[in-house]
Amino acid sequence: MPPTIALDVIRYRPERNEEPSFQTYEVPFRDDWVVLDALNYIKDWLDGSLSFRWSCRMGVCGSCGMMVNGQPKLTCAAYLSDHQPGPIRVEPLNYFPIVRDLVVDITEFLRKLTKVKPWIIRDQVWPVEEGEYRQTPAQLDTYRQFSQCINCMLCYAACPIVGLEPEFVGPAAIALAQRYNLDSRDEAAKQRLKILSDHAGIWGCTFVGECTQVCPKHVDPAGAIQQFKLTGALDALKSLLLPWGTR
């Protein structure tokens, strides 16, 4: 008999279940399979009613994030062989409301992303004839890391503050704000600081640091938040010492 491995998967069908519960599936074990392959095997051969999100299967789209043995992971990058002998626990991302099975609601996440104005804002927009806004490689380098985010939300599922404080803007959104703050073409750092200088923003963070640990793209949201705090603190200090300065 070919080897198999067990998956304990959370099932929640709102029309039938009061609360989520585990269901166990036995799937073939293959060295080159990831958890997502196993889930697709379940869907194709064992139970077509299992719901989950995925798309690219190569760590680019950010839609396949789930808790694998309690850790937030991209299931398309989580090998079965790294979780032997099983059973492997597969749950929807922590702290998000569960819509169905492994699918979570991301409305709040999207609202938080847009809250930080993640686009280039200029005091004066040049007409197209003037040409593009130029940027040196060194200038690009200052924010490049923070621009790699794929919105997989693993960092949210890793952060206890997200669970404790539903309004907390969260790691990816603050990293994204920092990405635009550090962009030499952008001029709205002050606006974003205002939006984020409260307990739902940077000051709610206690630097647990797990967001950075789980991020598959090495965005380092924890670093972004701490650096943001430093900027915010220096800004507050400046406006205290020079109250007549530009506000």
Added chain:
Amino acid sequence: MSDLSHHTRYHPRWYRRRMSVWWWLKNRAYSKFVLRELTSVFVALFAILFLWQLRALAHGPDAYAQFTARLKAPLFLTIDTVAFLFVLFHTITWFNLTPTAMVVRVRGKRVPDKIVAGSNYIVWVLLSGIVAWILTRG
């Protein structure tokens, strides 16, 4: 945007998990985090001990002798040992997180984390040496 999304926030059919009061025991990293935060209690404890020593010093030789005698009691030695371990944990975590919290750039290039953290340790050893030298000199 926020108005639009509001109607979905309390969707009755979505399952919302509640965070347990014991969340910080549920996961290794969380426990380590809380332990790190609790080092602050021992930091404060030592600051108070330090203050106490100064007050004894201010009250004259007898009071100070009494204070130093008290420090030799097993209770204090135990507390100090535990506090020392926690403070050491604070030092290590603080140093190791510095490069994340502060980006140091030299000529436009980001200084590698290891070097930023490492220089903390070097300064630490130097400062400790100076303090020890001043206190044990005479």
Added chain:
Amino acid sequence: MTERLTPFLWILFSLGGTIAAFLFPVHLFLGGLAFPLGWLDAPSYEALRGLVQHPVVRLYLFVVISLPLFHWAHRFRYTLYDGLQLYHLTVLIAVLCYGAALVGTAVAAYTLWNLA
């Protein structure tokens, strides 16, 4: 109000944490273990009194006591209400924590002033 104060409290927290990280291990090791246990010769009362005569030493002691207290206040405050989910007590916890640090700072200032 607290929102406006937070950046400053965070600065105190950071400075205090840095000071504690660099200087507390050696002070605690010497004062709490090495001297009481006789591993090293403790400085005499007179030597210490002489040392604290110097204003720089007194300033050092003030900073080394006060800022780490604020470090504690800030960290402990967050730990209390995140760890135990005491959101309804936010204000009370903040007042108690920062208040204690303020009292400690005042006592330190008073003591060091009189030590001269």
